[in-house]
Amino acid sequence: MRRQQQAAFGVLLFMIIFPAWTIGQEPDGERPSVLSAETLFAPDKVVNVEIEVEDEDWDLLRKQGRSMTLALGKELPEKPFTYVPANITINGQRIEQVGIRKKGFLGSLSEDRPSLKIKFSEFRKQSPIEGLSRLTLNNNKQDPSRLNQYLSYRLFNEAGVIAPRCNFAKVTVNGKYLGIYSNVESVKKPFLARFGDDDGALYEGTVVDFFEDRLRRFESKNTNADYKDLQKVARILSEKPIDLDQLEGMVDLEAFLKFWAIESLIGFWDGYTNNQNNFFIYRNPVNKKFNFIPWGLDSSFTYQMPIPPFKIPHRTVHSQAILANELYKIPAIQTRYHKTFQNILNEHWDETALLRQVEQAKNLIENHIMEGHEGFAEDVKRVQDFIRSRRTALSREIEAWPVKITTPPRRPFYFEKVGEAQADFSTNWFEKTPKTDPPVGTTDMMLTMNGELVVLTEVSVYVEPDKNRPEVNGKRPPSLVFTGKRKRDGKPILIGVGLDDQDFRPSKEGEVRVEGIYIEGNPLFFFAAMAMGRAQFVLTSGKVRFRKAARAVGGEVEGTIQLDILRTSEPN
Numbered sequence: 001m002r003r004q005q006q007a008a009f010g011v012l013l014f015m016i017i018f019p020a021w022t023i024g025q026e027p028d029g030e031r032p033s034v035l036s037a038e039t040l041f042a043p044d045k046v047v048n049v050e051i052e053v054e055d056e057d058w059d060l061l062r063k064q065g066r067s068m069t070l071a072l073g074k075e076l077p078e079k080p081f082t083y084v085p086a087n088i089t090i091n092g093q094r095i096e097q098v099g100i101r102k103k104g105f106l107g108s109l110s111e112d113r114p115s116l117k118i119k120f121s122e123f124r125k126q127s128p129i130e131g132l133s134r135l136t137l138n139n140n141k142q143d144p145s146r147l148n149q150y151l152s153y154r155l156f157n158e159a160g161v162i163a164p165r166c167n168f169a170k171v172t173v174n175g176k177y178l179g180i181y182s183n184v185e186s187v188k189k190p191f192l193a194r195f196g197d198d199d200g201a202l203y204e205g206t207v208v209d210f211f212e213d214r215l216r217r218f219e220s221k222n223t224n225a226d227y228k229d230l231q232k233v234a235r236i237l238s239e240k241p242i243d244l245d246q247l248e249g250m251v252d253l254e255a256f257l258k259f260w261a262i263e264s265l266i267g268f269w270d271g272y273t274n275n276q277n278n279f280f281i282y283r284n285p286v287n288k289k290f291n292f293i294p295w296g297l298d299s300s301f302t303y304q305m306p307i308p309p310f311k312i313p314h315r316t317v318h319s320q321a322i323l324a325n326e327l328y329k330i331p332a333i334q335t336r337y338h339k340t341f342q343n344i345l346n347e348h349w350d351e352t353a354l355l356r357q358v359e360q361a362k363n364l365i366e367n368h369i370m371e372g373h374e375g376f377a378e379d380v381k382r383v384q385d386f387i388r389s390r391r392t393a394l395s396r397e398i399e400a401w402p403v404k405i406t407t408p409p410r411r412p413f414y415f416e417k418v419g420e421a422q423a424d425f426s427t428n429w430f431e432k433t434p435k436t437d438p439p440v441g442t443t444d445m446m447l448t449m450n451g452e453l454v455v456l457t458e459v460s461v462y463v464e465p466d467k468n469r470p471e472v473n474g475k476r477p478p479s480l481v482f483t484g485k486r487k488r489d490g491k492p493i494l495i496g497v498g499l500d501d502q503d504f505r506p507s508k509e510g511e512v513r514v515e516g517i518y519i520e521g522n523p524l525f526f527f528a529a530m531a532m533g534r535a536q537f538v539l540t541s542g543k544v545r546f547r548k549a550a551r552a553v554g555g556e557v558e559g560t561i562q563l564d565i566l567r568t569s570e571p572n
Helices: 008-017 055-063 148-158 189-193 228-238 244-250 253-265 322-328 331-347 351-368 375-399 523-531
Strands: 046-052 084-090 093-103 115-119 134-138 166-173 176-184 201-205 279-284 289-294 415-428 446-449 452-454 456-465 478-486 492-498 512-520 538-549 556-568
Touching: 046 115, 046 176, 046 351, 055 084, 055 093, 148 166, 148 176, 148 253, 148 289, 148 351, 166 351, 176 351, 228 244, 228 322, 244 289, 253 289, 253 322, 253 331, 322 331, 331 375, 351 375, 415 456, 415 478, 415 538, 478 512, 492 538, 492 556, 512 523, 512 556
Parallel strands: 046 166
Antiparallel strands: 046 084, 084 093, 093 115, 115 134, 134 176, 166 176, 201 279, 279 289, 415 446, 415 556, 446 452, 456 478, 478 492, 492 512, 512 538, 538 556
């Protein structure tokens, strides 16, 4: 919203004192309103962000990435992203010499449309936006509707959970339009100040939980985060029975019950209580208690996970995290959680209001969706269907309360490197998995496992649509597959990696990052065991470069690939 027109003297005085916050008068005599958090997070507005950055800096930024080996290792990895200087214009107001970097963990990384962090004071001291020190712009790579974060953060806030604000942004870099992003409030001092004291210990959680041998995967976000408070929570949760009074002295349980109930209600499979991921915890200096803060909410409003076990066991009670799992074993907490869940369902899950929000958001952004992103309308329908069906889907568990939790908390896994694979390959595009003899394609693949060379026979290589990933614009993204048999025992070996469509092309610029899976034995048996939680993940992570990449039946595909083979750690 624009502020009321100022008197001429006031405008001039403001421009003299605060030149970085203004751009002068518009031709019609009006000037843009001063940028503030309040205006930039207005739910009925789309923020316009134009970025100017040197081409070589932009190439450096967008090509930075993470390997799964480092991102999900036993220790917290070093940060792979670096700030480069840029000038930005936000809703017509120019801010010079800001820092801009790529952001994201694994699933949201993109070279063409990277998620971005913009830090105003990285290269010079300035505070151009009242109530903000930086911008967080998420590309919604895993959410074609662009609605999941917008709706989820809004629901958390309306229910009284400490949570960022979120709306939409149009993002342009060097004149190239990148599409609609989520504009999410950064969890930094200005955010914390909105809820009281901003000087407490802040940690970010990424595939981590309160197990004493896993605590170092919490990322300390300020100098007050020294891990001693985390160790105390971990010790309390390791004792049986749990001392609830001690725990309540460390964690704001009423606030956590709300946070937990909403994660479950919106089907957020990638949050703390289900996947031990995408959250912040903040220890408020006033009451010395931890509060949980939601983050990375693009994987919400869904009934299914994209990774095994695919279906979430209990819709009303996400319980893989140790805090949720151990609390739920206490009858008094079961009762409190049930009451909290029903209150949120009855008071804040208003289907009519939510569907109205969907329609309003759709009308705001649909004309700004990039050409070629036709999956938008279909995915909006997915969100609408979830809202309409969610109450009915929950009713059986609610009526049969309490839900019975039979599994213990999951100890967060990490990956250990166990092998390598590299190859030059030549093959073709297949619309269906080829069933030919002799095998298709040629490759000189060299595979080592646990330091030993694995000799393969009957080697095959082909490219096909990835059956395990959803369609984008009417087609599934590509999958590059290597198969063969281990010579010493005839056991089948499969190595498959997935690609985004934009990465499946001949490249003179360099390699593209890929992730995939390694399977020993019959793939059908493996996937069945994995779906039941009885198979260990063995994944691949690396880079591929294509010399030829034709997406048509029989089209030529050639290139080189280099992969690390990673096995999940055994629980201990």
